[in-house]
Amino acid sequence: ASINGHNSCTECAKTPGNKAIERDLEANGGVAKGLAADLQASLHLITHRGPDDTGIWISANEQVGLAHCRLSINDLSSAGRQPFHSSDNRIHAVVNGEIYDYDRLRHECETLHNYPFQSDSDSELVLALYNIYGAPDFLTPLRGEFAFVLYDARQGAQRIIAARDRYGIKPLVYTRLGSKLLVASEAKAFLPLGWKPRWDVRAIADAGWMFDNRTLFRGVRKLLPGHYLDITEQGGVQQVKYWDAEYEDKVGPLNYNTRPRLIAFAQSKPETRTIDEMVSGVRERLVEAVRLRLRADVPVGIYLSGGIDSSAIAGIVTELARKEKVKIGNEEATRVTCFSVAFPETSGFDESRIAERTASWLGVKTIKKTVTEETLAQDFADAVFHCEHHHFDLNFVAKFALSTLPREHGVKVVLTGEGADEHFAGYPYFPAEFLREADEALPDSPLSQNSDLRSEMFKAVERAMKAIWRRAGATAYEDRPASPSIAGVGATAMSDNLLAWHPTATLFAPWLQTRQGDYDCRRTVLGSHASDVQARMRSRWHPLHTAMYMWNKNSLANVLLSCLGDRTEMAHSVEARTPFLDHHLTEYVNRLPPSVKLQYGAGSENGELGPTWTESSMALQSLNEKWILRQAVRPYITDELYKRKKHPFLAPTRWTKDGPLHRMFKTLLTPRAVEQLGFVNYATIQEAMDIAWGEKADAKAFRLLVYCGAWVTLSQRMGIAKADASDWEATI
Numbered sequence: 001a002s003i004n005g006h007n008s009c010t011e012c013a014k015t016p017g018n019k020a021i022e023r024d025l026e027a028n029g030g031v032a033k034g035l036a037a038d039l040q041a042s043l044h045l046i047t048h049r050g051p052d053d054t055g056i057w058i059s060a061n062e063q064v065g066l067a068h069c070r071l072s073i074n075d076l077s078s079a080g081r082q083p084f085h086s087s088d089n090r091i092h093a094v095v096n097g098e099i100y101d102y103d104r105l106r107h108e109c110e111t112l113h114n115y116p117f118q119s120d121s122d123s124e125l126v127l128a129l130y131n132i133y134g135a136p137d138f139l140t141p142l143r144g145e146f147a148f149v150l151y152d153a154r155q156g157a158q159r160i161i162a163a164r165d166r167y168g169i170k171p172l173v174y175t176r177l178g179s180k181l182l183v184a185s186e187a188k189a190f191l192p193l194g195w196k197p198r199w200d201v202r203a204i205a206d207a208g209w210m211f212d213n214r215t216l217f218r219g220v221r222k223l224l225p226g227h228y229l230d231i232t233e234q235g236g237v238q239q240v241k242y243w244d245a246e247y248e249d250k251v252g253p254l255n256y257n258t259r260p261r262l263i264a265f266a267q268s269k270p271e272t273r274t275i276d277e278m279v280s281g282v283r284e285r286l287v288e289a290v291r292l293r294l295r296a297d298v299p300v301g302i303y304l305s306g307g308i309d310s311s312a313i314a315g316i317v318t319e320l321a322r323k324e325k326v327k328i329g330n331e332e333a334t335r336v337t338c339f340s341v342a343f344p345e346t347s348g349f350d351e352s353r354i355a356e357r358t359a360s361w362l363g364v365k366t367i368k369k370t371v372t373e374e375t376l377a378q379d380f381a382d383a384v385f386h387c388e389h390h391h392f393d394l395n396f397v398a399k400f401a402l403s404t405l406p407r408e409h410g411v412k413v414v415l416t417g418e419g420a421d422e423h424f425a426g427y428p429y430f431p432a433e434f435l436r437e438a439d440e441a442l443p444d445s446p447l448s449q450n451s452d453l454r455s456e457m458f459k460a461v462e463r464a465m466k467a468i469w470r471r472a473g474a475t476a477y478e479d480r481p482a483s484p485s486i487a488g489v490g491a492t493a494m495s496d497n498l499l500a501w502h503p504t505a506t507l508f509a510p511w512l513q514t515r516q517g518d519y520d521c522r523r524t525v526l527g528s529h530a531s532d533v534q535a536r537m538r539s540r541w542h543p544l545h546t547a548m549y550m551w552n553k554n555s556l557a558n559v560l561l562s563c564l565g566d567r568t569e570m571a572h573s574v575e576a577r578t579p580f581l582d583h584h585l586t587e588y589v590n591r592l593p594p595s596v597k598l599q600y601g602a603g604s605e606n607g608e609l610g611p612t613w614t615e616s617s618m619a620l621q622s623l624n625e626k627w628i629l630r631q632a633v634r635p636y637i638t639d640e641l642y643k644r645k646k647h648p649f650l651a652p653t654r655w656t657k658d659g660p661l662h663r664m665f666k667t668l669l670t671p672r673a674v675e676q677l678g679f680v681n682y683a684t685i686q687e688a689m690d691i692a693w694g695e696k697a698d699a700k701a702f703r704l705l706v707y708c709g710a711w712v713t714l715s716q717r718m719g720i721a722k723a724d725a726s727d728w729e730a731t732i
Contacts, residue, residue: 032058032065039067041192042184048386049096049185049570057083057092064151064160068094071573073413074102074297079119084127087116090154091131095123096185097146097170098577100292105129105141126150135161139228139242143292145169145578147223149183160231166243167419167581168225168557171566175220181237183229186567187220187388188718199723201679205512207502207521209389211554212528213239216389216714218727225557243583244533245552247545248591250440271441271593275631278596281588282632289582290316291326293415300329301411303402303576304338304359304366305649306351308630308641309417309426311358313579314338315636317415318362329413337411338366341402344373347652354640361638369405371398376651377660380709381668385717386571387563390710392474392501392703394651396563403572412575418565419580422552423589424626425544425597426646428468429497431623432461433547434598436490441542441593447600460619465497473653473699474500485526487534490543494550495525503707512679515728528554544594564649592628599627621645653702657693665689665705673712678723680708 039056047054050069058065068082083094099105102122109115109128117124126148129138147170150161162183164172174183175190182190187197203214213221223229226243251269273281290313294300302317304310314336320326322334338359342352352368359366376397383400384390406414421427425434435458438448447454466476477496485492499521505513526534529550537546569576579585589597601624624630625646634642655661666689674682685708688701714720 032062035062035065038192039065042189043067043069045188045191046184046186048573051573053081055082057085059092059151059153064092064153066092066094066149066151071412071570071575072298073098073575074122074295075120076297077119080121080123082123084119084121084124086127086131087118091127091150091152093123093127093130093148093150095126095146095148096172097148097165098122098144098293098575099125099142099146100144100295100582102295123148130161135159135230136228136240136242139163143583145581147172147185158233161228162223162231163228163242164223164225166226166583167552167561167578168222169561169566169578169581171562172223173215173220174223174229175217181231186386187215187217188385190220191718197718197720199677199679199720199727200729201512201723201727202729204679205505205508205516206519206524207499208524210502210558211498211525217720218729222558225553245549245586245590247536247541247549248441248593249540250437250542251540269441270443275596278592279628279631282585282592282628285582285585285588286312286579286632287316287320289579289585290415291320292582293577293579294320294326294328296329296413298329298412299331299337299410300413300415301337301339301406301409303414303416304340304355305417306354306358306641306644307417307647307649308626308633308637308644309420309580310415311355311417311637311641312420312629312633313415313417314358314362314364315633318364319636335364337409338364339402339405339409339411339414340366340368341398342368342370343398343652347654349650349652351647354644358638358641367405367409369402371401371651373655374660375401377664380664381713381717382571383563383568384710384713387567387710388714389559389563390707391559391563392706393653394706395649396568398651399564400568400571403569403574406574407572412573414569414574414576416565416576416578417580418560418576418578419556419586420626420629421646422548422556423580423586424629425548425594426626427551427648428620428625428646429465429494430544430547430625431598431620432458432465433490433494433543434594434623435461436493436543439542439593439595442595445595445600447595457619457622461623464620469500471699472650473701473703475502475504475700476500480520485522485534486531486538487526487529487546488538488543490546491526491534491537491550492522494547495522497547498525498550498554501703503704507681507684507704507707509679509681511725512728515725525550525554542594544598545590596628597626599624653699654695654697655693655702659693662693665709668709668712669705673716674708676722677708677711677715678727680711 035058036056043054047069050071052072053070056067066083070082083092085092099122102125105125109132113132115128115132129141130150146165148163152159162172171185173187174181177194182193184190198218200214200216200218203209204216208214209216213224215222227239227241230238230240249269302314304314317336321328328336340352340355343350356366376394379397379401383397387396435454439445442448469476482489482492502521505516565576601622630642669685671682674680674685688704691698692701692705
C-alpha cells in the first residue's frame with residue numbers, strides 16, 4: 001500500500017517551491033516523479049492550511065509518500081521544513097498542529113537520551129519521542145493539538161503510524177483507493193490522487209457522520225480523537241485507542257455486610273477536597289494552559305466574544321503579560337489584540353458590545369468583523385467547501401468571515417474559548433442530566449438533601465429544554481420509548497438532545513426513507529461508544545458526566561471543532577489554540593463533582609439572559625452553569641460576565657424575503673441541483689423555501705435550506721456523483 005500523508009503544519013519561513021521538491025526526489029534517486037506531481041496537486045488543494053512552504057518525500061521503493069504544506073509559527077528558519085527525517089534517515093514524519101511544553105520535553109530528550117534535534121520546531125518532538133519511547137508510549141507526553149503521519153523504515157520495525165490529538169482539534173481522514181491508503185487533513189486532497197467522491201447516504205440519514213468515524217463520503221473515514229492507525233504489512237490497518245476521558249466514580253467500592261449472606265452494596269463516595277482547593281486547582285491549570293499556548297515566533301491574538309470563556313482567556317493573557325512579563329507570541333507587549341464578530345443589533349444575537357466593554361476593562365485592542373446578511377450569503381459556499389459537511393446554523397459562515405481578520409492584521413495564531421462549555425457544563429441540555437440523580441460526592445448540597453425538589457426541577461427542566469429546541473427550529477422528541485441500551489436511560493435521553501439538529505426523514509428522497517425504515521437514530525449515537533464505556537455510563541458515572549462524555553465524543557469532535565474550529569480558521573491560514581482543551585486541565589475537571597459545575601442557586605441574581613434563557617423555566621434559570629469556572633476566573637473578568645448566563649454562538653435565522661440570503665438559496669437550490677443530489681426530496685425544499693422568510697419565518701424550514709444548500713455546494717464543488725440505492729453502505 002502506498003501511504004500518502006497530507007498534513008498542514010505550523011512552521012516555516014521561505015517558499016522553496018519546486019526546487020525543494022526536486023531536491024527531495026534527487027536524494028531519493030529521482031524516482032516516482034508522477035506520484036510527486038499528484039502529491040503536489042493535492043497540496044495545492046489544501047494550500048490554505050500552509051501557504052508558506054511545501055515539501056514532498058517519497059521512499060526509495062515508492063511505497064510511501066509524504067507531502068506537507070506549512071504555516072510558519074515556530075522556528076521560521078528552513079530547518080523547520082517538513083517532512084522531518086531522523087538523523088539516520090530511517091524515520092520520517094509530517095506533523096500538523098502544535099506541541100506544547102516544548103522546551104521541557106526537548107531538554108529531556110537532549111539531556112537524558114542524547115537525541116540530536118535538527119531544528120527548533122516543536123513538531124520535531126514527534127520524531128524524537130517516537131525514537132526514544134516507541135509506540136504507543138511516545139504519544140503520552142504529547143500535549144496540544146496535532147495530527148501526524150510517521151513512517152518507520154527500520155528493518156524489522158517497518159510501520160506507519162497516523163495519529164490524532166485527544167479531542168480531535170486537528171482533522172485527519174483516510175480512505176482506500178485500490179491498493180493504496182490515502183491520509184489527509186481534508187478529503188478534497190484525495191481528488192488529484194484518483195478519488196471519485198460519492199455520498200455516504202446511510203451516514204447522512206442515520207447521523208453517523210456526526211457520531212462515529214464516518215464522513216459524508218463513501219469509504220472516507222475520520223481517525224477518531226485519541227486514536228492512531230497502526231499500519232504494518234503483517235497486521236494491516238488497525239485503529240488503536242491511546243487516550244480516553246474518565247470521570248470520578250459516583251460510588252465507592254463494594255462493601256459487604258457481616259451477615260452470613262454477605263450482600264454487596266455500593267456506598268457513596270464523598271468529595272474530600274474543599275471548594276477553595278478545587279477552585280485553585282482549576283485556576284492554576286487553566287493559567288498554565290494559557291501560558292504554554294502563548295509561545296510562538298509570530299504574533300498571537302484572541303477571539304473574543306461576549307462570553308465568559310474567551311473573556312477569561314483574554315484576562316489571563318493580559319495579567320501574564322503585565323505582571324509576569326510573559327511574551328505574547330514574539331511580542332513583548334502588554335496589550336493583546338482581540339478579534340470579535342458582530343451581528344446586526346436588531347437580531348438579538350449580537351454580543352459585540354459586551355466584547356467591547358470587556359476589552360475596554362482589560363485595556364486591550366479589539367478589532368470587530370461586522371457580519372451582515374450580505375456577508376453570510378457571499379461566504380456560504382466557500383465556508384461549506386472548507387468544512388466538507390453540512391451544519392444546522394450559519395454561525396460557521398460567521399466564524400469563516402471572522403477568521404479573515406487575524407491575517408489581515410498580521411496575526412497567524414489566536415487563542416479561543418472552545419472546550420469550556422463541554423467541561424464545565426455550560427450548555428442548556430446538561431441540567432436535566434445533572435438533576436436525574438443526586439450528587440453523592442457532595443451529599444450536603446441542597447439538591448442531594450432534597451430529592452423532591454430535585455425531581456420537580458428535573459421535570460420542569462426537561463419541559464423547558466424541549467421548548468428551547470422548538471423555538472430554535474430543532475426537533476424536540478416527545479416521550480419516545482427508550483431504546484434498549486446497556487448505557488442506561490440517561491444516555492438514551494441525551495441521545496435525543498444530540499439528535500435535535502439532525503434533519504427529519506421528510507427531507508430525504510422516498511427511496512431513502514424506505515431504505516431507512518423505522519430506524520431509531522439513537523442506536524447510531526449509543527453504538528458509537530464501546531460496550532465498556534456504556535457500562536461505565538450506566539453504573540459508574542453520574543448522568544451529567546455521561547452526557548458530557550457523549551457530547552465531547554460526538555458533537556464537539558465532529559461538528560464544533562470542525563466547522564466552528566479548524567476548518568473555518570485554517571481556511572484563512574489561522575492556527576487556533578484551545579487552552580480549555582488542555583488534557584492536564586480537563587482530566588482534573590472531569591474528576592470534580594457535578595455540583596461544582598452546575599450549582600443550584602435559587603434566588604441568585606442572574607445577569608442578562610439572552611434569547612436562549614429568557615423564556616426558560618425558573619428551574620433552568622436557578623442552576624448556575626460553569627459555577628466553578630466562574631469562581632476560578634473571577635479575578636480576570638468583569639462583574640457583568642461573572643453574572644451573565646451562557647449565550648450560545650448562533651446566527652440569526654429570521655431574514656427578509658428577497659434579501660441576499662433568500663436570493664442566494666433560490667439560486668442554489670434549483671430543482672435540477674437538488675435532484676442531482678439523488679437523496680433529497682425536492683418537494684420538502686420547495687415547501688421550506690416558501691415559509692422560511694419574513695417576520696413569521698419558520699426556523700426549522702430555514703435550517704432545512706441550510707442543510708441542503710451545503711450538500712448542493714459540495715456536490716458542485718467536489719464533483720460528487722448523484723446518489724442512488726447502491727450508495728447505501730450495507731455495513732458500517
